[in-house]
Amino acid sequence: MATSDRLQLKVADLHCEARDVMVLELRASDGAALPPFTPGAHLELYLPGNLIRHYSLCNDSVERDRYCVGVGLARDSRGGSRYVHQNLRVGSTLATSTPRNNFPLELQADEYVFIAGGIGITPIMSMIRACESRHRNWRLYYCARNRQRTAFYEELRSLAPERDDPRLHFHFDDEQDGRYFDAAAVLAGTAPTAHIYTCGPEPLMRAVEAATATHPQDRVHFEWFTAAAVDTAGDRPFTIKLASSGATYEVPPGRSILDVLEDHDLGVPYSCREGLCATCRTGVISGIPDHRDSVLTAAERASNREMMICVSRAQSEVLELEL
Template sequence: MSQPNAERLDVRLVQIRLEADDVASYEFRPIDVPMLPAFEAGAHIDLHLPENRVRSYSLLNDPHERHRYVIAVQREASGRGGSAWMHNTPRVGDRFTISAPLNDFPLNEQAKNSVFICGGIGITPVVSMIRRLERLGAKWQLHFAARHRARAAYAEELALLPESDNRVKLHLESDGARVDIRRLVSDAPAGTHFYCCGPRGMVDDFIASCADLPQEQVHFERFAAASDSATEGGFDIVLQKSGKRIPVQPGKTILDALLDQGVDVQYACCAGVCGTCRTGVVDGVPDHRDDFLTDEEKAGNTAVMVCCSGASSKTLVLDL
């Protein structure tokens, strides 16, 4: 998702609002310009936080709006502190630096029918997509999975849309409900475009259920890579510019080892999907665990996502 060289903008935080248990929304407005850059449904921004942290968040407001950007952040107990910082520290009036919007999860506005399947905080890009389709008068259906109603952000707002009883289906784990993705795909009319954003298991099920569809009709965005992070350790990282050798101990990722030694490296998702921590490989063989690099890039072994990948060789020399 993230692109380190994207244009940066200064914005002001004008509103924080609780949207569900452990989910808060943040509204940003421009400081020095009257309007923000236009964005398309499904787009995200990179939010620059203290300690060189960058986090990518989907824009959930109507793409028609140019006066504000709105994101939502779910507090993650097992995260690296970005979500906790967002929930505990910012105050209305604070100034932030963000990237211009980028879109790795675009909406096909010409589709005859669109079916959205999402879980938890994966609702955020879908809210923007639905708002866009409502403006176009296009057909859509939403299947939204959450642990319980209090954690289903934006469910009440979506329920206010016209014909929501027929278009919005809430699947609550507390009620024993589960999204039957395979049935949804098989029952949809020909030409339907399918979208999924959610946890790993849901996205994996979605991809398998859509395997027989034309690729252009299948769209998804992951929270985390399909593979577990490499934490086996047992190899060394060498920083080419200084020659410093850093052992990666069992239970640690490359990123953990670098940060423990005070190495300045940008990172965001810590899950192998955004690209922020992409680092050049000078020598050695990475154990790629990300979903960002293409198969060709992985085979070339010229870059590695240090947040989740490891090494198949005893030493990995990085362009740091």
């Protein structure tokens, strides 16, 4: 079934969960148990044309017989979501990674606040299922353009069937007379011990980021769809040193550390090249990185022990890496 960290899975089922949202159920062809995953994890799907796309697992993490991923059809699709929606059928085979988790749920927390925008509900569904099975307190604020585009609506309603259940809140753009989701008002008074998890489009993420500026940062968690824009006008060259060989290479403006390593036939595993997936996570021995990824927490960035070499650069003249 698997070669190293790659799986060959079959599409056992697929269905339309909401307008432009498809859920795929993936299983091993031989019925074997799949590698375990934790709430918030995702799979890489390896699609034709050398496309690699990341989709969050939305089923219960205790399940070992299947993976379920939700795929929203992007309006500006670069081919990945369009291929899934238009070409996959029951019985199709897919190459995937084993599950990876850059958005893990803190299982020991007493209270959780989830904020989802659109297809950003997918990792949060797995988290809510974990909270339910552990009898933990949770609240969900789910933003969507309209009810027709609201994935898992019926299932969420079954978890909180009362209309005034304080755990479940929907914000439908077309029913709000132009009013945006007010993250600051929603999060005002949130206990400092609560863990806040947000996944959705950038405007929503930025609003939550601003609203949680005074919340303990080790309790605020984000899963970004796309990499944040970075001003590269002031980029300057720097040198990397490889600890294993002592070799040094210059990284000029406009090129990444990963690019330079590839120029010298020094392959490092990577996937997104956008600082979103953490496949190229690399240890830092000395020097100060200029972190430009969307994965590391504030504490991890401050420690300067790791960096994503597909996008991040250096503040110091030299970086020595665990390569």
